[in-house]
Amino acid sequence: MRLLNKYPFLPAILFFVFTTFLLCLPGSEFPTGRLFSIPQLDKAVHISFFTTLCLLFSFPLKKRLNNVSKIKQWFFIICLLGISYGIAIEFIQKNWIPNRSFELLDIVADSVGCLLALLISYRKFLPAK
Numbered sequence: 001m002r003l004l005n006k007y008p009f010l011p012a013i014l015f016f017v018f019t020t021f022l023l024c025l026p027g028s029e030f031p032t033g034r035l036f037s038i039p040q041l042d043k044a045v046h047i048s049f050f051t052t053l054c055l056l057f058s059f060p061l062k063k064r065l066n067n068v069s070k071i072k073q074w075f076f077i078i079c080l081l082g083i084s085y086g087i088a089i090e091f092i093q094k095n096w097i098p099n100r101s102f103e104l105l106d107i108v109a110d111s112v113g114c115l116l117a118l119l120i121s122y123r124k125f126l127p128a129k
Contacts, residue, residue, distance in 0.1 A: 008060035008063070008064065009056075009057065009060055011056050012053065012056035012057040012059075012060075015052060015053055015056050016053060019049045019053060020089075022049075023049075023089045023093070024089075024092065024093070024097055025097070026097055026098040026099050026100065027097070027098065027099025027100045027101075028098065028099045042106070042109075043105060043106070043108075043109040044109075046086075046106050046109035046110050046113060047109050047110075047112050047113040047116070048113065049110075049113065050082055050086060050109075050110045050111075050112075050113025050114050050117070051113040051114070051116045051117045051120075052113075052117075053082060053085075053113075053117075054078050054079060054082045054113070054114050054117030054118065054121070055117045055120060055121065057078045057082075058074075058075050058078050058117065058121040058125060059121075059125060061074050061075070061125070062125040062126070068126060068127060071125070071126060072122065072126070075118055075121045075122060075125075076118065078114075078117075078118075078121075079114045079115060079117065079118040080114075082110070082113070082114035082117070083107075083110065083111045083114050085110075086106070086107055086110025086111060086113075086114070087107055087110075089110075090102045090103065090104075090106055090107055
């Protein structure tokens with residue numbers, strides 16, 4: 001717990017590295033089988049990754065900032081950065097990752113995840129009125 005007090009964004013940074021690694025895997029590295037043939041599983045994974053990523057960056061702010069308007073501003077910035085990261089990853093996949101392609105629906109799923117995290121952050125991490 002001391003480590004989290006000293007480095008409150010460490011879980012977010014580690015999860016960012018983990019998701020970047022997974023999102024940049026060549027398409028040929030993906031496992032096949034029954035579980036991976038579920039329709040739209042990919043989109044659910046994108047939503048969960050980006051929700052978790054934005055929440056992990058938002059959570060430490062509730063302890064670090066005491067100005068509600070500043071906290072809201074940072075939650076919104078985190079959401080926008082998450083959406084930008086999702087868009088950038090799609091272009092990286094299209095241009096530099098073998099057997100991967102650009103998917104507009106992945107950007108939509110990433111954005112839904114970021115917006116969901118924003119909503120959760122506003123409801124759960126802001127001080128009660």
